Amino acid sequence: MDYRCSGPNCGAQKGLSNQWWLMWTSYGDGNVPLLSLCPWDDDLAKAGGYLFVCGENCAQKLQSQFMGNILRNVRQEKAS
Numbered sequence: 001m002d003y004r005c006s007g008p009n010c011g012a013q014k015g016l017s018n019q020w021w022l023m024w025t026s027y028g029d030g031n032v033p034l035l036s037l038c039p040w041d042d043d044l045a046k047a048g049g050y051l052f053v054c055g056e057n058c059a060q061k062l063q064s065q066f067m068g069n070i071l072r073n074v075r076q077e078k079a080s
Helices: 042-047 056-079
Strands: 021-027 033-039 051-053
Antiparallel strands (some): 021 033
C-alpha cells in the first residue's frame, strides 16, 4: 500500500524500514477533542481514519494545527 505523510507540505512516501507514526482525533469525556499518537501499526493503518506521520517534525506541525483549530473554534463560539 502507498502511504504518504499527512504533514503540511510533506507528502513523503513510507518505505519498508521507516519509523513512522499514526495520529488521529477523537472526543473524550465531556466531548473534549483529543489528539492521539502511536507508533506505526500496519493493521491500524489499513483500517483507515488515521493520519500517517513520517517523524517528529511533521507530528509537531499537525499538533500545532490541531491546537490552532481548537482555539479558533473556542473563539468563534464565544463570539456567537
